Structures are given as C-alpha cells and as structure tokens.
Amino acid sequence: MAVKILHLYPEEMNLYGDKGNVICLKKRLEARNYKVDVINVGMGERIPDFDILFIGGGQDKEMSIVRRDVRRKAEELSYYIHSGKTVLAICGGYQLLGEYYKTASAQVIELSGALPFFTEGAKQRLIGNVVFESPFGKIVGFENHSGKTYIANELCPLGRVISGFGNNGEDSTEGVLYKNTFGTYAHGPVLPKNPMLADEIIKRALQVNELPNIDDELENLCHNSLVSRFT
Numbered sequence: 001m002a003v004k005i006l007h008l009y010p011e012e013m014n015l016y017g018d019k020g021n022v023i024c025l026k027k028r029l030e031a032r033n034y035k036v037d038v039i040n041v042g043m044g045e046r047i048p049d050f051d052i053l054f055i056g057g058g059q060d061k062e063m064s065i066v067r068r069d070v071r072r073k074a075e076e077l078s079y080y081i082h083s084g085k086t087v088l089a090i091c092g093g094y095q096l097l098g099e100y101y102k103t104a105s106a107q108v109i110e111l112s113g114a115l116p117f118f119t120e121g122a123k124q125r126l127i128g129n130v131v132f133e134s135p136f137g138k139i140v141g142f143e144n145h146s147g148k149t150y151i152a153n154e155l156c157p158l159g160r161v162i163s164g165f166g167n168n169g170e171d172s173t174e175g176v177l178y179k180n181t182f183g184t185y186a187h188g189p190v191l192p193k194n195p196m197l198a199d200e201i202i203k204r205a206l207q208v209n210e211l212p213n214i215d216d217e218l219e220n221l222c223h224n225s226l227v228s229r230f231t
C-alpha cells in the first residue's frame with residue numbers, strides 16, 4: 001500500500017517553494033522503500049482519507065480566493081485534525097486552520113476554525129530568517145507574514161523563538177503542535193532544511209517509533225550551518 005500525501009490547494013497556496021516539503025517527504029519515504037502517492041486536492045473537491053495532508057503558504061489575495069472553499073471544508077478539516085491525522089500547514093496554510101484572519105486593511109476572512117487561534121494583520125510585516133527550539137531540535141526557516149497569530153492557552157506552540165518573530169513577534173511562540181497537526185510560519189521550504197522534522201512527520205503518519213537511517217549527511221550539514229548562521 002502506498003503512503004498517501006495530499007497536497008491541498010497546490011495552485012493557490014504554494015509560496016517560496018513550499019511544494020518542496022511534499023517532495024522532501026516523498027523522497028525520504030522512497031529512500032526507505034515506501035511507495036508514495038501524491039494527490040492534489042483543489043477547490044470544490046472533497047478531502048479523501050490520507051496519511052499526510054500538506055497546505056502551503058499564500059498571500060492575502062490567494063487566501064481570499066480559497067476562503068469560501070475553506071469554510072466548506074471546515075468540518076472535514078476539523079474531523080481529520082481532531083482524530084489525530086498527520087497534517088503540516090505553512091504560514092497562510094497554517095492561518096487557514098484557525099478561526100479568522102483580519103488583514104492589515106481590516107478585512108475579516110472567516111476560516112476553518114479547526115483549531116482555537118486567530119490571526120490579525122499588522123502594517124509592519126514580520127520578515128527574515130527564524131530559528132526556534134522545538135521538541136525535535138532547533139528548526140530554521142524563512143518567514144514573511146503580516147499576520148500575527150495568537151493561539152489559545154490550551155494549545156501548544158510548535159516551538160519557542162530563538163531568533164526571528166514566529167507567531168506574532170511578541171510572546172516567543174512559533175507555530176502550533178496539536179496531536180499530529182503541525183502549523184508553522186517557517187517557509188524555506190522547511191522540511192528539506194530540517195530533516196529531523198520531516199522524519200518526525202513521517203513517523204507520526206506511519207505510527208512507528210523509529211525509521212531506518214538514510215544517507216542525509218548533506219542535509220544535516222546544511223541544517224546545522226543554517227542554524228548557527230541565524231542564531
């Protein structure tokens with residue numbers, strides 16, 4: 001049986017090569033002899049069952065293009081997230097999982113409400129390299145968002161910011177980790193830059209504690225050098 005990776009809104013939500021996350025997951029699975037099917041899911045389509053669901057980032061314009069469809073998919077998204085399926089959502093894709101996004105020009109975009117958080121746009125964008133401490137090690141990425149995200153107290157952030165802005169530039173939180181759903185502002189794409197995060201996502205999707213080693217010395221060298229450069 002092939003591992004099923006769903007890419008939600010690949011046309012609209014794909015900034016800074018976020019699709020590289022899907023390629024990275026696929027390659028790391030194939031290196032361990034898994035067969036992988038990547039399935040694109042667009043507007044107006046149902047979300048079929050999956051092993052990993054990926055949503056990339058998008059500008060405000062793209063978010064207003066998908067907003068109605070996100071509301072239609074709200075129940076499905078909520079169901080998958082709360083039943084513990086593995087999800088990775090980046091920046092605008094991460095914002096889609098929350099209750100609403102109020103743009104810097106005060107336009108309110110109602111979103112899925114799958115998780116208890118909201119995002120409000122600030123005039124000054126949060127831009128640059130970000131490094132944060134997570135339960136899986138230090139994660140490095142690139143962020144560029146106007147939205148400041150505030151997560152409810154009962155939600156765990158994915159990490160604590162070491163350098164950069166993260167969720168809002170105020171409370172040192174970065175992203176969200178709820179059951180097996182990972183939300184983060186880190187573009188990059190984030191997974192090729194952080195192989196341990198890619199493997200954590202794969203382990204959760206496959207429900208295994210360990211994965212066979214693969215030759216990823218170069219990826220780890222790159223990760224370490226980016227972390228030390230940006231901290």
Ligand code: GLN
Nearest residue numbers: 057058060091092146147
């Ligand atoms: N539209 C969002 C913002 O600017 C997300 C941008 C992104 O995905 N990089 O906050």
